[in-house]
Amino acid sequence: MSVWHITGGRRLSGTVEVQGAKNAVLPIMAASVLTPGVTRLENVPELSDVDITMRILRGLGCAVEREGDAVTIDSRELSRSEIPHELMRELRSSVVFLGALLARCGHARLSMPGGCELGPRPIDLHLMALRALGAEIDERAGELICSTPGGLHGAAIALPLASVGATENAMLCACLAEGETLIMNAAREPEIGELEGFLKKLGAEVSGAGSATVRVRGGALAGGFAGHRIMPDRIVSATYLAACAAAGGDIELRGAQPRHFSTVLRSLSECGCDIIAGDTSVRLVSDGNLRAPRPVITGPYPGFPTDAQPLLLAACLKAKGTSVFVENVFQNRFRFTEELQRLGARIHTEGRVAVVTGVDALHGAPAVATDLRGGAALVIAALSAEGETEILDSGHIRRGYARLDEVLRALGADAAYTEAKGA
Ligand code: UD1
Secondary structure (H helix, E strand, O other): OEEEEEOOOEEEEEEEEOOEEEHHHHHHHHHOOOOOEEEEEEEEOOOOHHEEEEEEHOOOOEEEEEOOEEEEEEEOOOOOOEEEEHHHOOOHHHHHHHHHHHHHEEEEEEOOOOOEEOOOOOOOHHHHHHHOOOOEEEOOOEEEEEEEOOOOEEEEEEOOOOOOOHHHHHHHHHHHOEEEEEEEEEOOOOOHHHHHHHHHHOOOOEEEEEEEEEEEOOOOOOOEEEEEEEEEEEHHHHHHHHHHHHHEEEEEEEEEOOHHHHHHHHHHHOOOOEEOOOOOOEEEEEEEEEEOOOEEEOOOOOOOOOHHHHHHHHOOOOOEOEEEEOOOOOOOOOOOOHHHHHOOOOOEEEEOEEEEEEEOOOOOEEEOOOOHHHHHHHHHHHHEEOOEEEEEOOOOOHHOOOOOHHHHHHHHOOEEOOOOOOH
């Protein structure tokens, strides 16, 4: 078990270079197997989710190297289309390999990713989209055995929910399907646009990302070399800003894209923070005395991101008044609030709604990171609490944050992180 020790009460000040986006790099790494070629990705964050994806790629027969923030993937010798259960279990989003492997190999075998700490996360929409493209998928004893006996063909796919992962899976598979594919009610998250940009570099004809309809004209892809720099992480950006809002201070994020998290900036501004947003930077000034924002209602992009909900909620624990959070994307995303209550927070949850009554002070306490963003929420709360908080973390936070402790210390926080051996 890894452990955080955070003594709150220090203002944060300084600048942060925002890391590359986890949710952009993972599908792009999966996309790299579409063609027999070499991909060089830059600005790849050092995250355990990225490490696992590298292991998946090696297991498929790719040569994968990391040098600093660059990762090179050589998929010319890809020889397998199976992902072992232990890797699938560790990384739910590895299901996005399904579309890429089916397209490249004509078959794929992987285990069902199952539920996770945010509640049940079905993959029915992924499977529906891939079946529409011609895949035969046998769901047997927790395994997905997939093939394309009649080849892949373009299709009109109407997603009942704008699922990010299903949109990505369909886009990857459609790149090598014969004819045109339309993905309707596609997710519009910025990471979909990033994936489209990468697929174009592979030679694919994809358009419409960022709108509700993504169009793919499938066909053979030549392979060769593709280079790509990963976009900044909007949720990590929101994390540092929420931490500064709660603890008080003055920080600037560099290499950020504020237009990708304008809903978060609006809420932080309603809380009383001063925000100066440029094209690729954003500065936040807070005296730590916040007021409750208007109700925060999560939804698919361009709505308020569900991944930023725990972060803003943590920033509002001492905000004057009552803050309301409505979670519309995941069923079970308030588990972390029980841990926040150990620090003295007053939170009442019922179903999809959490109501936070601002308290005058939080106090340090032992707590447990329940999931990635719930863990980050605890860190934010601890930074604004009096005394020391110890957070036990079985590796959740490292899934999404590169050197979070070092960055926080550079901003003036009293934060130490001891990683469990072998974690
Ligand atoms: C991605 C992000 C995750 C983020 C989420 C929503 C990655 C690696 N992860 O996850 O950080 O929180 O988008 O912005 O990019 N659903 C179904 N059936 C399906 C697929 C999804 O019912 O086949 C439901 C889910 O249970 C959930 C909702 O659709 O309630 C949205 O999920 P989805 O957009 O697919 O999220 P992910 O792609 O898993």
